[in-house]
């Protein structure tokens with residue numbers, strides 16, 4: 001990362017020299033008022049306890065992903081100052097085959113601007129990644145892989161997501177995610193160092209050319225984070241539901257976002273309608289989001305559900321429960 005910090009510093013210096021650095025206005029949010037006796041009372045946010053230096057809010061998780069990728073790619077053109085980066089100055093991006101469409105679109109953009117070269121490695125295949133890395137002669141290399149967007153506030157003791165679950169939070173330099181999943185609101189975040197934030201502010205196209213999140217949405221995100229800290233039982237309840245669902249269906253699931261592949265679009269829509277009549281909103285996911293004939297149902301368990309809800313859901317779902325369940329394969333359509 002030290003090498004990247006030096007590159008970002010040089011890119012920022014180039015932006016500053018050309019008076020191209022953008023600034024944003026900070027908003028100060030009061031802690032949300034305690035809605036019920038549940039809270040002991042809001043405490044002032046202690047910034048010193050936050051390990052990342054800074055954070056940028058984007059209109060969506062999608063735009064957070066593309067903003068980071070385009071800012072990253074822009075380093076080579078900034079350093080080339082006014083000329084196209086030479087072949088060997090470009091950034092090599094190694095992307096997992098099943099990365100989300102947002103990451104892929106960001107990579108496509110920087111590739112199109114001839115600022116980076118992308119290499120796609122087979123999903124989670126470290127030997128393939130290793131092979132591609134060692135055969136690449138470019139000096140500036142970045143590996144990009146999704147770490148479960150739904151994990152924020154859900155995985156890890158403190159809701160720190162998959163990095164906390166696997167104890168590798170300290171290895172994460174830039175943490176980006178969506179506020180539309182576990183946080184239950186809208187938007188995307190990029191938690192990073194101040195210098196990376198400045199670069200994204202100035203070069204992250206999807207951030208720059210889009211309206212900022214409305215303050216009430218930011219306030220609801222603030223409230224959701226507050227609730228997640230105060231009501232940690234919600235995390236335990238969700239994971240209990242996951243276990244209960246798994247025990248009833250015998251499916252090997254590890255997430256409250258459960259995918260049941262049903263095949264045709266018609267089958268997915270029929271299942272969706274049947275479940276709706278039974279009182280459950282389960283979205284059918286169809287092409288082009290997933291490949292043809294792999295339409296699926298996406299079930300989202302929440303702490304607001306009861307065990308009885310889970311049991312009734314499984315009963316209603318029984319005709320569509322497959323033997324060949326494919327977990328988390330909903331991003332299959334994101335291939336480059």
Ligand SMILES: Cc1ncc(COP(=O)(O)O)c(C=O)c1O
Nearest residue numbers: 060061062100102149178180187
């Ligand atoms: C890895 C990843 N990034 C981004 C998104 C999109 O997030 P948003 O809906 O906030 O735009 C998703 C949605 O599934 C995702 O899985």
